[in-house]
Amino acid sequence: MKKILPALVPGFAVGVLQIVPMLKSFACCLLIPLAGFFSVTLYQKSTGSENKIGISKGIVLGLFTGIFAAVFTSLFEIFITLITKSNDLVLTYNELIKTMDSLPFDPALKQQVIDLMGSMKTEIQTTGFSLLYSFTIIFNNFLTNTIFGMIGGAIGAQYFNSRFKRNNDRE
Structure with missing residues (x-):
């Protein structure tokens, strides 16, 4: 659970933010990478470790963040479409x-x-639901959110590794 929770929290937050019309435009290039970065931050705080975080660990955290964001965004989008029929x-x-x-x-x-x-x-x-539209939304969200989440996770790991290196160089 310690490995999933740091990805679940920012994934849910981005899932909610991606529904907001003005923020939706910034989702793939700004919100998702920030969520991946934030998942690395949460992981480091939850483990209490000041050690380096492997880039692969950052990528995996970003991947899970992207998956959670895609799931929540898709569910919210489909649910809102079902209610509003628009x-x-x-x-x-x-x-x-x-x-x-x-x-x-x-x-x-x-x-x-x-x-x-x-x-x-x-x-x-008429019904508030289209199977093809739902499939398209889910596919698009999984594709873009996982890619940009991994980028954010890798950047987060690199950031914390450079910070770790600077702290060790001072000592």
Whole structure:
């Protein structure tokens, strides 16, 4: 539990923050790496160790932070969509269609993508749930959150290792 809790706390916090519309834009590049960094901080405090933290340990802590963040973000996103019967796809559907029209793809392929997005939009507006949309959100969150969480964990481990080195050089 001591190894999971330092990743669970920042993962949950980022899961909550990723639902806030203005903060959602900063999630992958700022919030998730900070959560990975913070998980290394919590791990060091929970173990009470002043020793170096291996980069691999930081990466693993960041990975778990990203996994927890992805789980919580996906659950919150799906739950809010279920209640409100609206989400980013529903709100930006018309802009997505315009963007699709400007892309240099085969017209048949464009139409298939537009039809898929339209069916997801309709399902969300009528029932509040779309299996395809949910799968897409879960996949996207797991992919981006784990990658950026590992980056944050590695940066956190490197930061604490450099701090450890500076403290030992002074002695």
